[in-house]
Each structure stands twice: as C-alpha cells, then as structure tokens.
Amino acid sequence: MGYAQRKVANTASKLAHVSSSHLRALPPKHSLLPAGKAAPPAVFDAQAWAASQPPPRSTLAAFAHRIGLGKVVPSVDVIEQACTHPSFVHLHNQQHPDQPLPATNASLATLGNSLLGLFATEFVNSSYPHLPTRVMKAAVSAHVGPTTCANLAREMGVTPILRWHRTPANLTQGAVLHIDALASVPRALTALVYQYRSLRSARRFVEKFFFSREVDLRSMMKFRDPKQTLLATVQKFGRERPISRLLKETGRLSNSPVFVVGIFSGADKLGEGFGSSLKMAEYRAAEDSLLRLYLTRQPPHLLQLPTSTFPDAPGNVFEATGAESAYSPVSLGDSEVLYGSAGRAGVRTPGARSRAAEAEDDLEDYVL
Missing domain, CATH: 1.10.1520.10 (Ribonuclease III domain)
Structure with missing residues (x-):
C-alpha cells in the first residue's frame, strides 16, 4: 500500500x-433550504x-x-x-x-x-x-x-x-x-x-x-558504564569481585578477529560477550551479566499478586464478601544499584573515582 x-x-x-438505517430523519430539517428563501439561514x-x-x-x-x-x-x-x-x-x-x-x-x-x-x-x-x-x-x-x-x-x-x-x-x-x-x-x-x-x-x-502482549525489556535498559555498574552490583549482593576471562578467540592477527570474554564471580559465570576487540567483548559481557540479573523472571506458576487476597465476589472491594485466597509474599529484590546517584547529568560524585579505578583494574584482568 x-x-x-x-x-x-x-x-x-x-x-x-x-x-442511515437507524436515523429517523435523513437529511435533517435544518439542512434543507426553507421554502421561499434563496439561501439557508446557516451553513450545514x-x-x-x-x-x-x-x-x-x-x-x-x-x-x-x-x-x-x-x-x-x-x-x-x-x-x-x-x-x-x-x-x-x-x-x-x-x-x-x-x-x-x-x-x-x-x-x-x-x-x-x-x-x-x-x-x-x-x-x-x-x-x-x-x-x-x-x-x-x-x-x-x-x-x-x-x-x-x-x-x-x-x-x-x-x-x-x-x-x-x-x-x-x-x-x-x-x-x-x-x-x-x-x-x-x-x-x-x-x-x-x-x-x-x-x-x-x-x-x-x-x-x-494487556499482559498477553510481549514487551521487550532489554531495549529499556541502558548502562553508561556496565563494568562499574556490575562491580557495584556484585558488592551490593556480597559476592566476590568480578574477573574477566578470555574464553575463545579466532583471527587475532587478521583484520576481523573475534573474542569471547566471560565474567566470573568466584566459580560462577555471570555472563559472556563477544566483539572484535577485548574491550568490546568485555563491555558486552558486563552488560549481559547485568541483564541476566535484572531480567530474572519469576516462574508463572509461582507468581502471586497482592490483589489475589480479595474475594472473587460481585461488588467493589469494600462491599464484596467471600472467601479470600491465600497469599504468601515473595522475597523483595533490590531495585536500585549503588552507582549513578549523581542524577541525570551523569557527573560522578566525589570519591567515586577510586571505585571506578578499582573496577578498571579488576575487570581488565584477563586469564588466557
């Protein structure tokens, strides 16, 4: 088209x-030209x-x-x-x-x-x-x-x-x-x-x-510095500092190399990424680690909503009477990271340089 x-x-x-089948009068009377007049009284x-x-x-x-x-x-x-x-x-x-x-x-x-x-x-x-x-x-x-x-x-x-x-x-x-x-x-x-x-x-x-529609949440998450954000997130959960390891590579001396880097916290692999350079692969690996954490979804059969406690009876919540469903609240997750608190300007607060420097040193430690 x-x-x-x-x-x-x-x-x-x-x-x-x-x-026009359900209308009583078509066209309406005020749209017709009155008898004996040269022009209608108003524009229809x-x-x-x-x-x-x-x-x-x-x-x-x-x-x-x-x-x-x-x-x-x-x-x-x-x-x-x-x-x-x-x-x-x-x-x-x-x-x-x-x-x-x-x-x-x-x-x-x-x-x-x-x-x-x-x-x-x-x-x-x-x-x-x-x-x-x-x-x-x-x-x-x-x-x-x-x-x-x-x-x-x-x-x-x-x-x-x-x-x-x-x-x-x-x-x-x-x-x-x-x-x-x-x-x-x-x-x-x-x-x-x-x-x-x-x-x-x-x-x-x-x-x-509404909820039967798929919403792409990955496109809504953007990180200014995934490596530093990952470091702050790992410290918040009390885990070991992340370390980058080179998992695979090909064509290092060619004009189109590919590197696969994984980020580990202790023995657990947090995420991995690929790229034409080590820094690009590490950047994507840190971003993948954060997405794996924040996009962890509760299984649908274990999902419980607070509104399930209200009785399924006619009437509003103040007048409805009936049996109430059981509800056991799930453990609340940390909804924010301890990074980027400077506001929309993106300017780092004083003292954050040391944390950034530590993140640079820790995450650039490749194990070949």
Whole structure:
C-alpha cells in the first residue's frame, strides 16, 4: 500500500461512521433550504452532524459481545457511555442544544486508569523482582500506557462507535487528539468490569487484553558504564569481585578477529560477550551479566499478586464478601544499584573515582 492509500485509509478511520438505517430523519430539517428563501439561514456541517449522531444499538451490542462483555454490562447504554469522550459534550451542545447532555466516560476512565496502573505495577514488580525503578516505570507504561490503550482500542474496533470532538489546546488544558479519545475507552471498559463484577474479574480482563502482549525489556535498559555498574552490583549482593576471562578467540592477527570474554564471580559465570576487540567483548559481557540479573523472571506458576487476597465476589472491594485466597509474599529484590546517584547529568560524585579505578583494574584482568 502506497503513501497516498495509507493516508486515505488513516483519515477515513478517524471519521464518524453513521448508518442511515437507524436515523429517523435523513437529511435533517435544518439542512434543507426553507421554502421561499434563496439561501439557508446557516451553513450545514455534514461531518459535525454525523459525528453527533449516536451509534446503532446493534453495533454497540456486537462490540460488547466481541470483547466478552455482553453478559457483564446490563445494557448497551453503558457501552455507549464508555465510548463517549468528555470532549463530545461541546459538539453535542452545538448540534442538539435542546437535548440533555450525554453520559461520558470521564469518571470511568479515571477509575480504569488507576486499576490499570495497580495491576500493571504489581504484575511487573512480582514478575521481575530485581528490575530497576526507572525500567519498571517504563515497563508499566509499555503495558498500559496511552499508546498501548489506543492501539488496543483500534484492535477492538472502537473507531466506528467512538464519540469525541477534536479540541485545541488552551490555557487550562491540552489539546484533545484522536489517540487521547481512543485511550479512554479501554480504561472505561476496565472500570465497567470492576463495577459490575469484581476486582479479580477486572484483573483477568486486563491480563487477557494487556499482559498477553510481549514487551521487550532489554531495549529499556541502558548502562553508561556496565563494568562499574556490575562491580557495584556484585558488592551490593556480597559476592566476590568480578574477573574477566578470555574464553575463545579466532583471527587475532587478521583484520576481523573475534573474542569471547566471560565474567566470573568466584566459580560462577555471570555472563559472556563477544566483539572484535577485548574491550568490546568485555563491555558486552558486563552488560549481559547485568541483564541476566535484572531480567530474572519469576516462574508463572509461582507468581502471586497482592490483589489475589480479595474475594472473587460481585461488588467493589469494600462491599464484596467471600472467601479470600491465600497469599504468601515473595522475597523483595533490590531495585536500585549503588552507582549513578549523581542524577541525570551523569557527573560522578566525589570519591567515586577510586571505585571506578578499582573496577578498571579488576575487570581488565584477563586469564588466557
């Protein structure tokens, strides 16, 4: 598909989709030219009028059953509220000033956003107990962030039934874009499951739609100096200082040599790496050692979440009654390293030079 075709398809997906079969009067009376007058009293905006029309109830019912909420919500009016962004109120007042205001998903999206943050934080923290704090925040955003919610809404088929209005930025709030309106729908749907079922049902809903996606955590971890970071990490866990050993090599005297270096702490190999020079291989070996530590994942059958203690009964956590599941907390891991505390500037603190010098001496000790 060329650029022009993709542009047309992308633009068409953002326009309002309104079926004329469920409309009582088409075209509307104010769009017709009054009898005996040469011009209409106002310019008729067909796109704004179409965007203000409610979606067909059959479409809402099909959407609810497609995502598995057909038997959860009492009526399709709740689904219509979940798909109505607060920015739609302004457009509704312009097109239908004599009608009552529609219900929006403002409160549902706020509650759903809090639930998504809770579920994602406990899932990432329990799955990767040694993950650094900054990486954990990035992983939570990758699982349930605005971009992920908007992409999930497109996959669900929210675009034809979404009711929103593009709003420019002002002094009090930012601009409302199509991605912002889409992201509010999965959050509102999560709140609906919690409202009409239970907290654990909402967590299962989030696990199926959000946590089933693969997130590359390796690309989120960047080390300015892996050798010094590894030295500080090994000292923090009370292990022996790391030593680099040359494991394999080929073509040392050629123009394309390859060296394989392993880093050991005592008799345990922490990691290994390859490169066209010894320093490059050692750098990758130190980075591999850190990734092996921080990306150590808890087995799925041993994973226990704090929200499992709540009873799996209808109602919110304050009203639900029933048997509570057993929960045994896992051992907490150290989430930070004792290096890089100077801040975002990356300037080393006074006294850190001695530690860096020791790291240089220790990690450049090759055993051939």
